[in-house]
Amino acid sequence: MNSILLRAENISKVRLSNKQKKTVINNINFSINRGEIIGLLGANGAGKTTLSSLIATIYPPTSGDILFEGQSIYKNLCDYRRLIGYCPQKINLDNDLTVEQNLRCAGRYMGLAEAVIDQQLEKYIVLYGLQKYHHAKPDTLSGGYARRVLFARALMHDPQLLILDEPTVGLDPHIRHQLWDVIRGLKALGVTIILTTHYLDEAECLADRVCVLDQGSIRLIDTPAGLKNTYQKTSLEDVFIQLIKEEAQA
Amino acid sequence: MNYRETIKTIYQLLKTDLFKFFRFSFVDDVCNKAIWISCTLVIANYIWPNIGMAQSFGSFMAIGSIVSCIFWDCWGVSVQFIADLEGNNTTQYYLSLPIPAPWFFVKQALFYAIRALIPALCIMPLIKIILWSNLDLSQVHVVPFVVVMITASFFGAALSLFITSRVKDMHSIDNISIRFLFPMWFFGGSQFSWYTLLKIAPVIAHISLINPLLYAMESIHVVFLGQAGYLPFWTSIGVLWLFNIVIGTYGAHSLIKRLDCV
Numbered sequence: 001m002n003s004i005l006l007r008a009e010n011i012s013k014v015r016l017s018n019k020q021k022k023t024v025i026n027n028i029n030f031s032i033n034r035g036e037i038i039g040l041l042g043a044n045g046a047g048k049t050t051l052s053s054l055i056a057t058i059y060p061p062t063s064g065d066i067l068f069e070g071q072s073i074y075k076n077l078c079d080y081r082r083l084i085g086y087c088p089q090k091i092n093l094d095n096d097l098t099v100e101q102n103l104r105c106a107g108r109y110m111g112l113a114e115a116v117i118d119q120q121l122e123k124y125i126v127l128y129g130l131q132k133y134h135h136a137k138p139d140t141l142s143g144g145y146a147r148r149v150l151f152a153r154a155l156m157h158d159p160q161l162l163i164l165d166e167p168t169v170g171l172d173p174h175i176r177h178q179l180w181d182v183i184r185g186l187k188a189l190g191v192t193i194i195l196t197t198h199y200l201d202e203a204e205c206l207a208d209r210v211c212v213l214d215q216g217s218i219r220l221i222d223t224p225a226g227l228k229n230t231y232q233k234t235s236l237e238d239v240f241i242q243l244i245k246e247e248a249q250a
Numbered sequence: 251m252n253y254r255e256t257i258k259t260i261y262q263l264l265k266t267d268l269f270k271f272f273r274f275s276f277v278d279d280v281c282n283k284a285i286w287i288s289c290t291l292v293i294a295n296y297i298w299p300n301i302g303m304a305q306s307f308g309s310f311m312a313i314g315s316i317v318s319c320i321f322w323d324c325w326g327v328s329v330q331f332i333a334d335l336e337g338n339n340t341t342q343y344y345l346s347l348p349i350p351a352p353w354f355f356v357k358q359a360l361f362y363a364i365r366a367l368i369p370a371l372c373i374m375p376l377i378k379i380i381l382w383s384n385l386d387l388s389q390v391h392v393v394p395f396v397v398v399m400i401t402a403s404f405f406g407a408a409l410s411l412f413i414t415s416r417v418k419d420m421h422s423i424d425n426i427s428i429r430f431l432f433p434m435w436f437f438g439g440s441q442f443s444w445y446t447l448l449k450i451a452p453v454i455a456h457i458s459l460i461n462p463l464l465y466a467m468e469s470i471h472v473v474f475l476g477q478a479g480y481l482p483f484w485t486s487i488g489v490l491w492l493f494n495i496v497i498g499t500y501g502a503h504s505l506i507k508r509l510d511c512v
């Protein structure tokens with residue numbers, strides 16, 4: 001049986017929008033098992049990015065708690081941040097630094113020794129085919145390569161949990177498939193992954209379980225096969241369309 | 251919290267900031283300041299005396315321009331910060347590192363102070379060359395000079411955080427400079443001492459006591475020109491540190507709230 005790595009308990013997030021309070025995450029409870037890939041699915045505005053950002057401690061929740069290995073992450077925030085890696089949807093690499101400097105600095109910020117940084121740098125530069133772009137500035141790279149650098153930056157300290165927010169958005173199909181291989185490779189290494197995506201084929205191919213969000217609440221959480229069985233559909237896309245129809249009828 | 255690890259991360263962030271500053275901005279920054287100061291000093295020291303202004307005004311302006319450089323630097327760093335939030339948003343990455351958000355802003359303040367201080371020190375030889383015999387450095391004491399430069403640099407840093415927290419977006423950024431920074435600078439002792447203003451317009455002089463720049467200007471003038479005619483040096487330094495703490499804390503707190511960070 002898989003052990004629980006992370007557990008969200010009654011998480012809510014209320015935001016101020018035009019001086020009005022809006023609940024973007026509404027009392028969410030779920031857990032993530034060690035070594036699994038969990039896909040966060042949902043329409044635009046469902047709360048996928050907010051939920052992944054809460055887990056990445058980019059924002060604090062308005063209420064509720066997130067437990068990592070049974071401990072509240074807010075009790076020792078810095079230690080928790082050393083255990084996770086976060087790739088935001090928007091590529092926020094430092095364009096004043098080269099690819100190598102971005103990765104080296106990421107290792108230093110995480111407190112790694114220079115010898116370890118050298119090893120990790122070598123490993124990820126080779127693994128993600130960045131040899132040619134060592135000394136390139138991130139803003140000169142194509143979307144796919146910049147995304148790989150972002151992955152490498154998040155992985156420099158070998159995190160236990162990787163949070164990927166729309167990692168393949170806006171990329172060509174063949175680059176998307178290359179990045180899927182990267183994600184599968186990370187899973188093979190034992191990294192637990194939270195994958196936020198609105199590509200249903202991506203979730204179907206990569207995720208062990210998918211969590212469908214709707215207006216800030218969890219609508220469904222199951223394996224892709226389980227969801228297809230429940231709804232008697234052949235693809236996650238059909239399941240999703242069915243859910244939207246049900247929502248419209250309700 | 252593991253303070254040792256946090257300080258190590260802060261140190262690395264500061265090192266990266268300084269590396270980028272010296273690599274990409276430092277030379278331009280010093281050149282820009284040198285051009286600005288040279289124009290100001292040539293006019294104040296060689297042209298205005300010929301149309302009736304006192305010769306000593308050149309040195310008064312020159313000394314004030316050291317603090318002016320630090321003061322106006324806060325504008326540039328605020329613009330950079332806002333531009334990053336609206337653009338690349340590397341700030342979000344830095345705020346996801348293993349340091350609490352308030353510590354990140356302490357690091358920012360430290361960096362802003364250093365990046366304001368170093369170019370200001372670099373233009374001092376230029377000031378001496380332009381003013382030459384009109385600027386007597388023999389009566390300058392090292393300790394008060396170091397104290398005032400550090401205090402003024404932290405004032406620039408605290409003001410940067412404050413301004414950044416008040417600027418909504420890039421569209422409204424000019425409003426802050428015209429509505430806030432310019433009046434602050436004009437009435438902040440850069441053109442005349444506080445006692446001079448007191449004689450001419452006592453009400454404005456008393457209102458200007460809430461302007462922290464005034465204390466930085468008065469104290470730098472004391473260091474170079476002596477205590478007579480200026481606010482007491484150590485009182486100015488004390489009040490300025492009080493302002494630094496208040497506006498810096500307020501700015502950082504507002505930014506943490508605005509960015510909604512943990």
